[in-house]
Amino acid sequence: MTRLLRVGDRVVFDGAEHQVSVLSGSWVRLVGPDGTPRAVMLTHLVGSPDFDIVGADPGEPRTVLADHVLADVGEDVARRAREWERHIIEVETGLPPGAEPGTAPRTEYDPSLWGLQQRVAAKAEELSASGIPASVATVQRMRRRYRSGGLRALVDGRSQRPVSSVGRADERVVAAIRDALADQLVQSTGTRDRLRHRVESILTQRHGAGVVPLPPKTTFGRLVNALSVGQHAFGAATTRRSTANRPGGPFTVTWATRPGQQVQIDTTVLDVMVVFDDGQARRVELTAAVDVATRTICAAVLRPVGTKAVDASLLLARMLVPEPMRPGWDESLRMAASRLPHRRLADIDARMEQAAAKPVVVPETIVCDRGKVYLSDTFLRACQTLGISVQPAHPRSPTDKGIVERTFGSINTLFCQYVAGYTGRDVAHRGSRVQTEAVWSMAQMQDLLDEWIIAGWQQRPHEGLLSPDTGRVLSPNEMFAVLVTAAGYVPLMLTGDDYVELLPGSWRTINDYGVRLDGRTYDSKALNPHRRQHSGVAAEQGLWEVRHDPYDLTHVWVRNHRDGGWIRAGWTHLPMVAAPFADFTWRHARQQATSGPAGEPDETATARVLADLLRRAGEGPAPQAPPDETDRRVAARTRAAAASHRPRVAPEPAPRTTSTSPRTGRWTTSSPSASSTPARRRNGGYDRRVHPAGRRAADQ
Known part of the structure; x- marks a missing residue:
C-alpha cells in the first residue's frame, strides 16, 4: 500500500514536528515549530531515520510517492522503476521501504558498519548476481537521478522517446506524400493507387526519374495511413474539406444570457419532397432562426429552392410577431396553457391572447453566413431598420453558427423522417418511391412544421438548457420563462409600412x-x-x-x-x-x-x-x-x-x-x-x- 504526503500533513524530521507547506517536484518546504520555513529534498526527508507522518498507521510503508506518477508508462517499466527505488533507499538508509519498525539492516547495508561507497558496491554485486547487469557507476547514476527527480527519474528513458509515425522512411518520400494529400483536399475522392501515381510524379519532378524509389505498396499504404490520420483522405470530400477548415485553436462555446442576445440564421435544403401545383414533387429550402439563449426556433419558413434576400428579411418580420393558433390545433398548444409568462405578456400585447405557445424573441445580434442572401442590401437594411446588429461568420466556418446547423439536423431526425416524402440525407439513404409518397403541398408542409415546432420542439427538454437554480434540463419555453424575468420583453407591432420597409x-x-x-x-x-x-x-x-x-x-x-x-x-x-x-x-x-x-x-x-x-x-x-x-x-x-x-x-x-x-x-x-x-x-x-x-x- 502506498502512502501519500500532502500539503498540510505534519511530519517528524530531525527530532521535531514540522508541517508540509509546499510540495514542488523533488523538494519539500517544511515549517518548524517556531514558524521558520526550510526546504528539504524529498529523498533526504524520506531517508531521515526519525521520519514519520504524524497520525499515520505505523504499519504502512514510509514511501511518499504516489502510483499515479507512473500512470503513463508501461507496467514492466513502472515495476523496474519501483524496484530501483527500493534498492536505492536501502543503500542510503540501510532499510528498504515498508520495513517493520525495529527491523535491523542487512549486514552489507548497515550504515553503522559500512560507508556509502561500500554499500553501493554491495548493491551492484547483489544486482549482478540476481541477473540484472549493474556496475558501481550504474548504481551511482540511479542514486543521482533519484535525488534530482524522485521515482519518475528512475524510469527507463528509452521508453519515453517519441516514436515517429513514419519510422525510418525516406524524408523525401514523406514530404511528397504530404504534398499529394494536401493537393487532393479540393479534389474528388480517389484511391490509394491514384495517390501513389501522384507521389511518383512529385518525386520525379523534384529529384529526377528513378532517383528516389517508392516503397512497396504495403509500406506505402502504412505511410499514407500514418500521415493522413483524421484527414478523411479517402472518405467523403465534404468531410475532408470541413475537417481541413477546422480552426487550429480550441473551440469556444457559443453562449448567451438573455433571449435575443444572439440569434443564428441559416438556410438548408429540407430532406422532404412536397407536391407543387403542377403535380411534380420537389424539395424545398428551409430558412430558420434559432435563439442561442433559449434554443427557440424563432421562425422557420419554407421556400422553393432559390431563397431570396427578401425571404430572409421577411423571416425577421415573422420573428417579431406572435405565432397565431391555427384551426385544428389542440388547445394545449395555446400560450395560455404553457409555462410561458402568458398573463404578463398579454397585458403588453393583446395578440398574446390568441397566440400559440412560442415566445416572441427580439434579436439584438444575428449571426449568419456570408451568402449573398444575408449580405445583400435588402437584408442588411432590414436589420438596420429593426435595430439588429449583423455579425457574419468567418468564411467556410460552420462552427461559428453551430447551434442553427445542429438544429437543422434535429429537424431532419425529429420531424422530416416521419413525413411522407422523406428523402434521407443523401442518395444512398433515399427510398425508391419518394416522389410517389410525397402528398403534402408546400403550404401544408409549412403548417405541419409550424405545429411541430409548437408541440414538439418548444416543449421538448434540451440538454443544452440547464436551470440556473436546480440544474434541471429545461425546454425552450421553460428557459424563456426563466430568463424573461431578468431580461424583460419588448414586443414589436409590425404594420403594413413595416412590411414595405423590409422589401428590396x-x-x-x-x-x-x-x-x-x-x-x-x-x-x-x-x-x-x-x-x-x-x-x-x-x-x-x-x-x-x-x-x-x-x-x-x-x-x-x-x-x-x-x-x-x-x-x-x-x-x-x-x-x-x-x-x-x-x-x-x-x-x-x-x-x-x-x-x-x-x-x-x-x-x-x-x-x-x-x-x-x-x-x-x-x-x-x-x-x-x-x-x-x-x-x-x-x-x-x-x-x-x-x-x-x-x-x-x-x-x-x-x-x-x-x-x-x-x-x-x-x-x-x-x-x-x-x-x-x-x-x-x-x-x-x-x-x-x-x-x-x-x-x-x-x-x-
Whole structure:
C-alpha cells in the first residue's frame, strides 16, 4: 500500500514536528515549530531515520510517492522503476521501504558498519548476481537521478522517446506524400493507387526519374495511413474539406444570457419532397432562426429552392410577431396553457391572447453566413431598420453558427423522417418511391412544421438548457420563462409600412408615364404632383425610392420623400393578368415574348405571354397539347412561393386603388365599400384586389 504526503500533513524530521507547506517536484518546504520555513529534498526527508507522518498507521510503508506518477508508462517499466527505488533507499538508509519498525539492516547495508561507497558496491554485486547487469557507476547514476527527480527519474528513458509515425522512411518520400494529400483536399475522392501515381510524379519532378524509389505498396499504404490520420483522405470530400477548415485553436462555446442576445440564421435544403401545383414533387429550402439563449426556433419558413434576400428579411418580420393558433390545433398548444409568462405578456400585447405557445424573441445580434442572401442590401437594411446588429461568420466556418446547423439536423431526425416524402440525407439513404409518397403541398408542409415546432420542439427538454437554480434540463419555453424575468420583453407591432420597409428597393425617376422597373411600368394618380420632379434626395441625384415584392410584382411602393409615407402604384398591364406573379415568372415570360401584331410594345407582348402561361398552367394539360414543362414548373413555383411568404402582420385599411382601363385608357377607381367590390385573395393579413376589367380580360 502506498502512502501519500500532502500539503498540510505534519511530519517528524530531525527530532521535531514540522508541517508540509509546499510540495514542488523533488523538494519539500517544511515549517518548524517556531514558524521558520526550510526546504528539504524529498529523498533526504524520506531517508531521515526519525521520519514519520504524524497520525499515520505505523504499519504502512514510509514511501511518499504516489502510483499515479507512473500512470503513463508501461507496467514492466513502472515495476523496474519501483524496484530501483527500493534498492536505492536501502543503500542510503540501510532499510528498504515498508520495513517493520525495529527491523535491523542487512549486514552489507548497515550504515553503522559500512560507508556509502561500500554499500553501493554491495548493491551492484547483489544486482549482478540476481541477473540484472549493474556496475558501481550504474548504481551511482540511479542514486543521482533519484535525488534530482524522485521515482519518475528512475524510469527507463528509452521508453519515453517519441516514436515517429513514419519510422525510418525516406524524408523525401514523406514530404511528397504530404504534398499529394494536401493537393487532393479540393479534389474528388480517389484511391490509394491514384495517390501513389501522384507521389511518383512529385518525386520525379523534384529529384529526377528513378532517383528516389517508392516503397512497396504495403509500406506505402502504412505511410499514407500514418500521415493522413483524421484527414478523411479517402472518405467523403465534404468531410475532408470541413475537417481541413477546422480552426487550429480550441473551440469556444457559443453562449448567451438573455433571449435575443444572439440569434443564428441559416438556410438548408429540407430532406422532404412536397407536391407543387403542377403535380411534380420537389424539395424545398428551409430558412430558420434559432435563439442561442433559449434554443427557440424563432421562425422557420419554407421556400422553393432559390431563397431570396427578401425571404430572409421577411423571416425577421415573422420573428417579431406572435405565432397565431391555427384551426385544428389542440388547445394545449395555446400560450395560455404553457409555462410561458402568458398573463404578463398579454397585458403588453393583446395578440398574446390568441397566440400559440412560442415566445416572441427580439434579436439584438444575428449571426449568419456570408451568402449573398444575408449580405445583400435588402437584408442588411432590414436589420438596420429593426435595430439588429449583423455579425457574419468567418468564411467556410460552420462552427461559428453551430447551434442553427445542429438544429437543422434535429429537424431532419425529429420531424422530416416521419413525413411522407422523406428523402434521407443523401442518395444512398433515399427510398425508391419518394416522389410517389410525397402528398403534402408546400403550404401544408409549412403548417405541419409550424405545429411541430409548437408541440414538439418548444416543449421538448434540451440538454443544452440547464436551470440556473436546480440544474434541471429545461425546454425552450421553460428557459424563456426563466430568463424573461431578468431580461424583460419588448414586443414589436409590425404594420403594413413595416412590411414595405423590409422589401428590396431601388431608385427611379417618376416620368409622365409613371415608374419603370425591369421593363414594367407602374403608375398611380397619387404620383401626379411628383412627375418629373426632384425627390429632394441629393445623394441619389433626385431619384425616388421604389420598393417591390419579388413574389408579387403587381404593385410597387414609391416613398413620398416630401410628405412621408408610401405611394402604391399598380402595373399598367395588370388588367391583362388575373394571377400574382414573381420576378422569375416575369423573366421566363420575357424570354418567350416576341413582337406582337402591328408592332405591339414588348411590355404588352410579355403581359400576354404571362397571362397565357398562368392560365394554361392553372387549367392543366390540354388533350394532345400539353403545356411546356418549364411553363408549368415556373407557374407552380410562383403560386407556392406566394402562398405563405408574407408575415402575419397587422393589416392596414385597404386604400382606394386606381388603374387604367385597357379599353378607354382612363383612370378607374375601385373601393372596398363599392357594390362592385372585387374578389379578395387573402395572403398573410393583406387583401389584394383584382380589377373587374382585369378578370374579364383574363377570361377572354
